[in-house]
Amino acid sequence: MNTDKSKNPKSIIQNPKSKAVFIDRDGTLIEEVDFLSRIEDLQLFSYTAEAVQLLKEDGFLIIVVTNQSGIARKIFNESEMHAIHEKIQAELDGKIDAFYFCPHLPNAGCLCRKPNIEMIEKACADFLIDLENSWMIGDKKLDIETGFNAGTKTALVLTGYGEKTVVNLEKRPNLIAENLLEAVKLVVSGER
Numbered sequence: 001m002n003t004d005k006s007k008n009p010k011s012i013i014q015n016p017k018s019k020a021v022f023i024d025r026d027g028t029l030i031e032e033v034d035f036l037s038r039i040e041d042l043q044l045f046s047y048t049a050e051a052v053q054l055l056k057e058d059g060f061l062i063i064v065v066t067n068q069s070g071i072a073r074k075i076f077n078e079s080e081m082h083a084i085h086e087k088i089q090a091e092l093d094g095k096i097d098a099f100y101f102c103p104h105l106p107n108a109g110c111l112c113r114k115p116n117i118e119m120i121e122k123a124c125a126d127f128l129i130d131l132e133n134s135w136m137i138g139d140k141k142l143d144i145e146t147g148f149n150a151g152t153k154t155a156l157v158l159t160g161y162g163e164k165t166v167v168n169l170e171k172r173p174n175l176i177a178e179n180l181l182e183a184v185k186l187v188v189s190g191e192r
């Protein structure tokens with residue numbers, strides 16, 4: 001008796017949900033700059049485009065989730081931030097699927113500022129996302145905690161604030177990597 005149902009195409013149930021990588025912006029996707037507001041100060045890492053390409057080839061949605069309290073602090077306004085996101089998109093050939101941002105102060109009590117998960121919930125409303133097979137990658141403890149809170153896997157990068165973060169983590173992320181590209185290589189190769 002042939003019990004191998006996978007040979008019958010009708011029995012293959014496709015998961016309609018996509019895996020996603022939620023990526024922190026400052027210090028992870030781009031160089032850390034205190035309250036980045038000017039396009040002239042925007043600098044992608046030399047490997048950012050390669051990392052993004054590898055994720056796309058592996059079928060990940062790429063979603064940026066970023067705390068931008070500089071808006072509430074009136075250091076820059078939303079349109080200046082959007083201009084920076086448009087420039088990032090242009091440099092990455094439009095490969096970022098979406099950007100979500102929290103404009104509030106850390107003590108505002110909002111639900112969107114990481115490590116809260118409203119940005120991820122919004123992404124899940126906009127895309128069909130398989131959170132269990134998704135990742136949160138960032139350089140701060142609050143990024144890793146966002147992943148824990150949302151139920152994704154987590155990766156800490158040692159760029160940006162990563163070196164400071166790694167010494168005072170209470171709960172280890174699934175992986176710690178030198179930078180975004182090294183993290184992505186582990187994500188796409190091991191899928192652990």
Ligand SMILES: [Mg+2]
Nearest residue numbers: 024026027139
């Ligand atoms: Mg960061």
Ligand SMILES: [Zn+2]
Nearest residue numbers: 102110112113
């Ligand atoms: Zn917020």
